[in-house]
Amino acid sequence: MALNQDHFSLLPETLLITILSLLSLKDAVKTSILAKQWRNLWRFRTNVEINDRHFLTINNNGNHEHQNDEPDQMQNLKKLQQVACINFGYRWLQNQTNSPSISSFSLTFSDPQNYQFNIESFIYLALLRQTKSLKLDFSCLNSEAQLPLNNSSTYVGRFDLPQFVYEYKSLESLKLVSCVFRVDKFMYLGRTLKSISLGWIEITDESILRKLVKNCPLLESLIVSKCFKSTIYVIESKSLKTLIIDKCVDLLALSVIAPNLTCFKYCGSFVQFGLSNFPNLERADVDFGLIEMFDEEDGDKIAPLLSKFYFARSLTVCSYISQVLFYNDQVFPLALRLRGRPLVNNLTIKTAFHPSEFNGIYLLLDTYPLLEKLQFEFGQPTIFEEDLALLGHDMYETLWSEEPSRNGCVTNNLKVVEIKGFRGSVNEFKILIFLITYGRALQKLILKVAENNRNAEILATILRNTAMQHRNALNVVVIS
Incomplete structure (x- = not known):
């Protein structure tokens, strides 16, 4: 066999698609220039990712690159870029019609209010493909560099989780950022959930997390990042193994009863900790950087x-x-x-x-x-x-x-x-x-x-x- 032969091209397409599914979307798309066989292969990845950040021109500060232009001009350009993202999403999901299922679906969109029908359609199609992982991020462009302080209203309540999501019974992982959800509707959805991540969400009172965890008997991982309003978090779970509380600025007290916890990470201010003993704990990370x-x-x-x-x-x-x-x-x-x-x-x-x-x-x-x-x-x-x-x-x-x-x-x-x-x-x-x-x-x-x-x-x-x-x-x- 020649030394310069392309050994990857000898692999079956199903295996190549599996490899591409392990890469980020940007890296997977780059493989389209390798050879004719690879040109459209990335479109059949089992993890679908639609991200308007890939279409918007964003500067290093996380803001739109043309924010200093005339307001109408900037908005028109942003609208054109987001429409291109929407069209890309429809084309990609249409490529999945012959696939029995997709492993994960990730949607990141900074203006969900203006495209609610399209976004709900994307989510519905993903659930129709029996996805196990759902990630919905509707945060503003510069949210990563911000904390939920006085301007919190700008970042939350940007999209309501559709009713049909609560009725889905096969989801194992759920990530919600700047998305409104009803904890009392998790009776069916929560039965199969093993991982939940919440970001930029208004937690109205201390019962929210307690009820959420209670409705998820198989929950192993819980991440609460940059959430606000509630000053007390109460988390009780026998199945929970990983707990991350990150930069929740209004938090004053944290109570955790999780006998099977193996990983605990906290970043924020010094609060009143009410932690049970963790006999199975392997890693702990405590950062009072705020x-x-x-x-x-x-x-x-x-x-x-x-x-x-x-x-x-x-x-x-x-x-x-x-x-x-x-x-x-x-x-x-x-x-x-x-x-x-x-x-x-x-x-x-x-x-x-x-x-x-x-x-x-x-x-x-x-x-x-x-x-x-x-x-x-x-x-x-x-x-x-x-x-x-x-x-x-x-x-x-x-x-x-x-x-x-x-x-x-x-x-x-x-x-x-x-x-x-x-x-x-x-x-x-x-x-x-x-x-x-x-x-x-x-x-x-x-x-x-x-x-x-x-x-x-x-x-x-x-x-x-x-x-x-x-x-x-x-x-x-x-x-x-």
């Missing part, structure tokens, strides 16, 4: 919160946790150890490598004795330097010059350290020298270098030489 004001009392609440993730093997914490632990540096490790040794063996710390985070980082290393892998993710979190100074704490007084606790992970189990966005700053070196000096089990150091850092290899050599002074050779890997 906090705007420093509250020293949060330090007393961190330990009880993290103790709920006692069984998790992987834990991710944010910079705010490292900063606020100044105020609980004596009781924080003890509060977790009262139940024994936490099982976390993979810890990720989001950090700016600022001195105000150092004591908190030190305490986290002391609290998780079974830790084998430590990851630092460099970013630009809010640093409350002035608040700490006003409260009389010397943030430049750190523990890196002292020998670590014998009960912590550094001297016993820590094997791998990784920094994402390594810049070679003085503060990064302080932490790394500490870990190299006292990390008896340390085997590997991974430095994923930030852009425009030309001194990475020189810095890596310095770290290798430092390691040689304390133990055998340390494997330092530099990734540009």
